[in-house]
Amino acid sequence: MDPLVAVILVGVPLAWLVAFAAYAYLDAPNHGMDRRKWALIAFFVPLFGFFAYVFERGERDYDPSEDPYAPGSDARTAGLAVHERRRGEKRLGPAGTEAADGDEDGADGDDEWNDPDGIEIDDDRDR
Template sequence: MSRILLAAIIGIPLAWHLGLTAFVYYDSERVGLEPRMKWTAITFCIPLFGFFIYLFERSELSYNPDEDPYRGDAEDSDGNTFEIHPSRANDTRLASQDDEQEARTRDELERDRDE
């Protein structure tokens, strides 16, 4: 009885592990994750977490920014997009270094004009 129990305790997780590794080996070619042996080795060497790493990387292949609900539509002066929470929409903007230099230049011009 103990040999059957030992075989079940070792055999079932090993079968799952090899099955997940085989799935990654065949699926990575189908979805286009290259190199295929890298993903198989990651899944084999890091038993359960390697499979989840593969799944997360696989989901990144089908990312479409136009369908992303969290992608911001507002742009800053550099063209980067960002999203402002509605509760912060009326807050005043913090001065950047460029704003401070502009203000200093304006003050210097006014002083020169006054002299």
């Protein structure tokens, strides 16, 4: 057998197994798991062992103090925050048009909905 073919047939899959085991070994403590156990499983049970580790590990806990977009007391960052680079730009309205500043009803004072012709909405109806 040609040495190049042997390297490809044996070396590449072995390198993948070592990479999967190394990832499990380094990542397991972040999730409170035994690093040696999961590295051995990822190495000796090809492919299935690595996917078992990925699906078995716990999700990381969410810490709102580290999230820059979490609602906070600062109105600037509450809810849907705007990235610093976008702060000076004009806001966009529907379909990419420029939003009207301070005029929510539109220029002609009509309702914001564009009703088809022939349909009249009675705003004074009893509810």
